[in-house]
Amino acid sequence: MMDSRPLIFDRSPEELTQILQEWGEPPYRVKQLWWGLYRNLWNKADQFTVFPKALRQKLEEQFAFESLQAVRESWSDNGQTTKLLFHTLQGKPLETVLMRTLDRNTLCISSQSGCGMGCVFCATGQMGFMANLTSGQMIEQVLYFVRILKEENRTLSNIVVMGMGEPFHNFENVLAAIDRLNDPNGFNFGERRFTISTVGIVPFIRKFAHLKRQINLAVSLHAATDELRSELVPINRKYPLKTLLEACHEYVNTTRRRLSFEWVMIRDVNDSLEQASQLVKLLKGLLCHVNLIPLNPTDQYSGKAPPKHRIQAFKALLEQHQIPCTVRVPRGVSIKAGCGQLAALHQGQTS
């Protein structure tokens, strides 16, 4: 039978305060609950031994502490990279990926099950949109892996919303999840350690800019001409490059933050020096950084990653024009980690 209890991680501190108040509990119980969930990383009502038994039982009756079912785990890169396939209660798939290196551990979370944007090279795009995830389901992905890291004596360095889905199509829930994880009285994960990656939903880039948050933003570009970009990223027909770049300028001018661009490199498609010089023109005067991501092959797309020298030549041209550029080390290729997000953002600064 499906669990109909609400997920406790979907509740804001204000909501929990109100609920516990209605139950006649003293105010400090909320703090203990919040601390238990977000500091002690508890995910069972009976772990709350600070509470009287009756309250533990009530919590157990009224709330679910887990909603995602871990279906399959895969490893690559000598065990440094872990991918987890979860199912929601409705059986919708989503993936979370943890990438460990000596100096940092980055978690890539999903904001949706599937994605409706249909980028041709992307495995998630190929499966289509299935569901928006709730804020609690995003938090659950994070806490699941933080518990694992804790056992390994490691800590989490960064969270990137670069798994399945287009975060700006589920913006409220994404922000609610970040806010809750950011809470200094709880998980206390600084805004600067989050990155949202968007395919380029212009109205939301503008909206996000004006919120003036310290969350990093990455825009998936992949092509510097409308003709090519519309082929790879269908939403470009709705928000073409000119409009997109205007919004990017607005973002940088408003926030004074460096913007990241992602460019999945596909052999003989977008790896030419001609595209590179178009890109230079496009990014002129913009405070930004470019991440080049060698394509992670997917089943329904025949493209391949370019040879190394092509990637290096592309990078060199950008750098000649003072555009900082990083080539992402492909990770998790053998486990087909999500839509290639493994290759996406690691090792490095995004701002």
Ligand code: SAH
């Ligand atoms: N929808 C958002 C975030 C999820 S995709 C976006 O598109 O930005 C995260 C990143 O993974 C994007 O830059 C996307 O272009 C990239 N990506 C998708 N499929 C890939 C693949 N097969 N190989 C490498 N990167 C891929």
Ligand code: SF4
């Ligand atoms: Fe969706 Fe991003 Fe994949 Fe495009 S690249 S289909 S926007 S998840």
